[in-house]
Amino acid sequence: MPQELLRIEAKKPGGNWTDPAVQFRKGVFCYSAAAKNVRALDLPNPRDWQPFDADWKLPPDWKRILLEGMKERLEKYRSFRLFMDICVRCGACADKCHFYVGSGDPKNMPVVRAELMRSVYRRYFTLTGRIFGRLAGGRELTEDIVKEWFYYFYQCTECRRCSVFCPYGIDTAEITMIGRELLNLIGCNTNWVLEPAANCFRTGNHLGIQPHGFKDSLEFAADELEEITGIRVDVPINRKGAEILFVMPSADYFAEPHYYTLLGYMMLFHEIGLDFTFSAFASEGGNFGLFSSHELMKRLNAKVYEEAKRLGVKWILGGECGHMWRVLHQYMDTMNGPADFLEEPVSPITGTKFENARSTRMVHICEFTADLIHSGKLRLDASRNDRWRVTYHDSCNPARSMGLLEEPRYIIRNACHRFFEMPENTIREQTFCCGSGAGLGTDENLEMRLRGGFPRANAVKYVQEKHGVNLLACICAIDKATLPTLLEYWAPGVEVGGVHELLGNALVMRGEKPRTTDLRGEPLSAEVTHA
Amino acid sequence: MQVVYSFGAVGAVMVAAAAGLVIGGSAWIAVVAYAGFAVFLAGFCYRVVQWAAAPVPFRVPTTCGQQTSLPWIKSAALENPSTTSGVLGRMGLEILLFRSLFRNSQAGLHEKRLILSEQKYLWLAALAFHWSMLVILVRHLRLFVEPVPALVVALARIDGFFQLGAPDFYVSDMVLACALAYLLLRRFRDPVVRYISQFSDYFALLALIGIAASGLSMRYVTRVDVVAVKQFALGLAAFHPVRPAALGAMFAVHLTLISVLAAYIPFSKLMHMGGVFLSPTRNLANNNRAKRHVNPWNYPVKTHSYAEWEDDFRAKLKAADIPLEADHATRASAD
Ligand code: SF4
Ligand code: SF4
Numbered sequence: 001m002p003q004e005l006l007r008i009e010a011k012k013p014g015g016n017w018t019d020p021a022v023q024f025r026k027g028v029f030c031y032s033a034a035a036k037n038v039r040a041l042d043l044p045n046p047r048d049w050q051p052f053d054a055d056w057k058l059p060p061d062w063k064r065i066l067l068e069g070m071k072e073r074l075e076k077y078r079s080f081r082l083f084m085d086i087c088v089r090c091g092a093c094a095d096k097c098h099f100y101v102g103s104g105d106p107k108n109m110p111v112v113r114a115e116l117m118r119s120v121y122r123r124y125f126t127l128t129g130r131i132f133g134r135l136a137g138g139r140e141l142t143e144d145i146v147k148e149w150f151y152y153f154y155q156c157t158e159c160r161r162c163s164v165f166c167p168y169g170i171d172t173a174e175i176t177m178i179g180r181e182l183l184n185l186i187g188c189n190t191n192w193v194l195e196p197a198a199n200c201f202r203t204g205n206h207l208g209i210q211p212h213g214f215k216d217s218l219e220f221a222a223d224e225l226e227e228i229t230g231i232r233v234d235v236p237i238n239r240k241g242a243e244i245l246f247v248m249p250s251a252d253y254f255a256e257p258h259y260y261t262l263l264g265y266m267m268l269f270h271e272i273g274l275d276f277t278f279s280a281f282a283s284e285g286g287n288f289g290l291f292s293s294h295e296l297m298k299r300l301n302a303k304v305y306e307e308a309k310r311l312g313v314k315w316i317l318g319g320e321c322g323h324m325w326r327v328l329h330q331y332m333d334t335m336n337g338p339a340d341f342l343e344e345p346v347s348p349i350t351g352t353k354f355e356n357a358r359s360t361r362m363v364h365i366c367e368f369t370a371d372l373i374h375s376g377k378l379r380l381d382a383s384r385n386d387r388w389r390v391t392y393h394d395s396c397n398p399a400r401s402m403g404l405l406e407e408p409r410y411i412i413r414n415a416c417h418r419f420f421e422m423p424e425n426t427i428r429e430q431t432f433c434c435g436s437g438a439g440l441g442t443d444e445n446l447e448m449r450l451r452g453g454f455p456r457a458n459a460v461k462y463v464q465e466k467h468g469v470n471l472l473a474c475i476c477a478i479d480k481a482t483l484p485t486l487l488e489y490w491a492p493g494v495e496v497g498g499v500h501e502l503l504g505n506a507l508v509m510r511g512e513k514p515r516t517t518d519l520r521g522e523p524l525s526a527e528v529t530h531a
Numbered sequence: 532m533q534v535v536y537s538f539g540a541v542g543a544v545m546v547a548a549a550a551g552l553v554i555g556g557s558a559w560i561a562v563v564a565y566a567g568f569a570v571f572l573a574g575f576c577y578r579v580v581q582w583a584a585a586p587v588p589f590r591v592p593t594t595c596g597q598q599t600s601l602p603w604i605k606s607a608a609l610e611n612p613s614t615t616s617g618v619l620g621r622m623g624l625e626i627l628l629f630r631s632l633f634r635n636s637q638a639g640l641h642e643k644r645l646i647l648s649e650q651k652y653l654w655l656a657a658l659a660f661h662w663s664m665l666v667i668l669v670r671h672l673r674l675f676v677e678p679v680p681a682l683v684v685a686l687a688r689i690d691g692f693f694q695l696g697a698p699d700f701y702v703s704d705m706v707l708a709c710a711l712a713y714l715l716l717r718r719f720r721d722p723v724v725r726y727i728s729q730f731s732d733y734f735a736l737l738a739l740i741g742i743a744a745s746g747l748s749m750r751y752v753t754r755v756d757v758v759a760v761k762q763f764a765l766g767l768a769a770f771h772p773v774r775p776a777a778l779g780a781m782f783a784v785h786l787t788l789i790s791v792l793a794a795y796i797p798f799s800k801l802m803h804m805g806g807v808f809l810s811p812t813r814n815l816a817n818n819n820r821a822k823r824h825v826n827p828w829n830y831p832v833k834t835h836s837y838a839e840w841e842d843d844f845r846a847k848l849k850a851a852d853i854p855l856e857a858d859h860a861t862r863a864s865a866d
Contacts, residue, residue: 077585089729089800112727126798137729137731169811211847299832357820357821360821403597
């Protein structure tokens, strides 16, 4: 990375978007999927290629495959057909995309990203387009357009911010998802999406951690907790007959700062005496299939219900992860339900019925914990988080595909003293993406990630300067993986942590030894220890 | 270029209107009006049926507020509805007041800082345009129905409230003209909007402006013979076109542009008038986890089952002392 900060400039859009030429410059695109990963998932056209190659080695009938794929999806998805038809190009969505703001590339305006597909739709699937071609806004499908699609559909984090502002709710993420699905039909996919997906298919999780590794990792966490709290917590794995199956993103047990969130979950479950189990098979709640195709999403998601059924649990609890919850909330029940072998979720501690999850039978950890706090079941010492001045980043999916806004805030307010919101139009449903979601979080794409993450970071910097914020709390594994890099670059001095890390710090456990450090091993200030 | 073509297209329609009038007289206008209306009706229905025929496989509302979860957390009933009445409310706000457009802001960069400022003009102009057009359309009913419905009379009276000039000056005319002018200027002047604008965008606006201009001039300048117009319109509506006294070129232009625009609707983005009702990110309740949504084409997929997984990792599972399904089976048979 250059030492100097990236120049983010407001440029007047120039040129004509109908020209498909793109340049695969280092730092702004993701590498192709390795053939072995494509093969592992039985997807079409495994081969060695890279986006910057002149020849993409497409199958000979690629054009037919794409057009037939489009036709099929136009008939299967009302959203797709409608969004192809009704955009009035009012431009309301244009500057709502963090990639447009950060890159200044006019083709990153959501409306233009969609037009890349729409123009081909018009040319082949509408009467005026077939007759008048370019005059009716049509474009001939060429190999250059395939490259352009690849470039721009993997430069959208499917964050849905544009959809909030569109008068018709046109969701460019939906178009991107279909676009990627089409590209997958001819073998144009990225390794950062397909490798985790292939791992997940085989081992159960994105990181490819095998069952013994899974267990080691959790045992290690238990050891660490014993050191911090003096309490030995249980690590039940694949335990039949548990009441609740707990599913989390794999980064929680293998990456930092996710790991401290895992410690928080484990402390909480021990303290309330939850009858639960982890699963080494359903060892991933996240779902990189979402970033590839609806079918792959369904294939990877199937294990959650399958495992719940096998273990005979009553219901499922899910950890902190953004895109995981997009799938669990909006797709799982439809794809792999009905979950009639489970029971309607009831908190065994408070007796609260989670009415909002009575069909899917899966509850978000923040809903679960907020209920515990509200019912007075937890003793929290917020001063143990006094070294943090906290702000909260709404992750795109929980915000715009669920509306999980207050629960995490409620937990934070109870677990720490100093909480500051970022400006109104950058949080809640208007939250800015981390710039690395939807499978773009790889290092070869770093420049584009930093550009796309600029609006988010800019708002963080604002509260850093105004309120001295030094911790960005969030409930998303991709955020936790990628925001540290982003903030180090744009707002150095602000760290990233999970909501249940803060909870774990504050949680007063029965029989614990006096705490001298927080979950990160940092010493607690003297007054706190003695208080 | 797109602008030039659009001007050309609208101009051509106008010339054709005048020429048609000279050659075919008012019979020509009747033919054009019927044809335009027929294409509109058939095309509009076709498109809506085509949308409606496509299933909604997943429930994917864009949520713009707090979900309904725990009883003590106040949910956003309209921004993130979980009930049908909430959805109706949300759709009502979208369709009648353009709720989402009202959120609009403008991103600007000032010394490496991103500033998001209020930007309500687009919302205001869009709302002004659509509502004034609705008022004008309703007012036009007095030309097609006899006796004129009381509602239409009342509306015209309110609209002409200021009673300036003769005939009464209508507020809606003024609002429509200003809104259209703003929307067109915006397409020309805002570099972002100019970049995304296409033939269809300019054509629709220019045709509307042509319609408005010819209508205004008939009312305020050339003073068309309203009685004759009404006679003609009633005839059209009754499928009994009468041959009226000369209505003038302006009338021919007005009606022809309307007919052409109506016929153009089903082939263009103007279908948003129907589509807005069907948008799955807006018209579905966010009750995903409470009520199962069924995908009519859901199909079985290839997964990696637990049994296969256990087979793959049996030795490692054993070594790590993680319970196996096989063990359960033996234990069960031993019991
Ligand atoms: S806001 Fe909606 S209608 Fe307007 S340009 Fe964007 S996608 Fe099209
Ligand atoms: S979904 Fe997000 S990343 Fe994609 S176009 Fe819309 S605003 Fe941009």
